[in-house]
Amino acid sequence: MLAIDVNQLRKQFKVQKNREGLKGAMLDLFKREHTEVTAVKDISFQIPQGEICGYIGENGAGKSTTIKMLTGILVPTSGRILVNGYVPYKEREEFVRGIGVVFGQRSQLWWDIGVIESFRLLRKVYRVDEADFKRRLDELVETLQLQDLLNRPVRKLSLGQRMRCELVAALLHQPSILFLDEPTIGLDIVVKTEIREFLKRLNRDHGTTILLTTHDLQDIEALCSRVIMLDDGRIIYDGGLEELKERWGKGREVQFQFTDPISLDAVSSLTSGLDVRWTKENEVTAKVWIPRELNVSDVLSRVVGSAAEISDIKIFETNTDEIVREIYRTGSPEAKEAVRG
């Protein structure tokens, strides 16, 4: 069964121009001047139950707008959404009982009272049975190690501590889908890792479907089997992470460290006839960039087989960051070929 089914989804915003002064305000009350901005442009995708899907794109690409439509906060301009079998904005109150939402930049918790008080209030709001609540809370507190934090007011928690509490708050009612909008923003590497591990476990143990937006591609690499990439309101990639690297990886780089000083011309002549590019790092070190079509071994054998003595070899795979940066920069993955040439 599909957890999320989105068809030709579109969201347009009217951005209004404000007139000045009280008179302008009164005029604005009756007649507005607008310009239209389309944040999400007819996107379609399906996410089956139990999948962890990463939703990435530059700032302003339309990620948050999509998430907000999926969670029932915003009403779409046109298109069809079905989440958990509900149309989110239509039966909002019924629908949100089955989803969990964490917005990294916004808190679900009450600022001045102890964390546990917030949880209790949420229990009431979500109408969770006392026994279920207790079992669930114990489990979450155990996995996220919150025992010492429960009685502290939220405003006295560090960001990492708060984020872990936010996760608990979003999961108390055992939702089948969890939406995360930049869950690891501003967190240190230890907390990030903890949260990733926790999400993986949640997905494994409870089969929770997870959709997350992030700017940290390590989140994606650690968690997601699938990536949806958005640019200017359109989906430009939807598929596996490996495939993304495969298709748009920029080739590999091999670094050679020689025992004797070398010159750029000398090393270039070693691989004459091959479509590679050399750069010199320092007196004894040079890097060669090898496009994907070429075998690394072909280049290696030429260099190793030469007279030059080599003390070290390193092979670099292009990482996801670079791929994505390149796609963002060029605006679309199709433009890739041109850039590479």
Added chain:
Amino acid sequence: MRIAFTLSLFREYLANYIKTKLTYRADFWVEVLSDLMFSAMNLIFIFVVFTHTPSLGDWSEAEVVFVYGYFMIPYGIFSTFSNLWNFSERYITKGEMDRILTRPANSLAQVMLENVDPPSLIGSFVGLGIMGVAWGRLGLPFHWYDPLVLIVMVLGSVLIYLGLYTALAAISFYSDAPTGIGPLIYNIQNYGRYPIQIYNKGIRFLLTWLLPFAFVGVYPASFFLERHADRTMAWLTPVVGLIVGAIGLIVWNSGVKRYRGAGS
């Protein structure tokens, strides 16, 4: 069922309010004190006016005070439950409405509950006291049904306030920037707490039919005043209350559909 659920939430939110306030006790008392001082100022204003004139357009001092006392009752209840002054800034501009909308309870109820302000209720009791004293000074008769009528009238008046200010708050859903209309309405509202017969025709019409603040003051209070009794207008209070309340709810509900979030 839905209403029972919302009421049970009210208890929880109130408990949270108390827990919060216990951490900021000084705040609580300052708020109570400033509320009371504000009311006292208004009363003193009435007394000062009447040191210069024996009556205001046929209304005696005790009668004006009586109307003012009545006004304080619904106003206190309204302020307790509908503390929406910073709604636009907090929920729209800062986008806290996102959070509200991801929770399974009525959005308006949630916003109101998150902002409950019980100290305002003290004003209602003070108002009741003022009304009682004025009642005695005017030597008004007391009927068995008076308390019941008072409850109905107060409910109607509270609904008028709730409806108007909910609609006003919901305007922020339609417009990006605060439109400056809030303070304007607030100032008009202040005219409603005095007998509107002392104003000219235009203002009377405005306060009766357009922004019916006169139904949160002189009209319902006149039910009890022998000399100015106007039963028709008095009994219109609950009717107008239901209408304005419904309008507020409709504007809110269609406004929520136009909510557009904030930030990225």
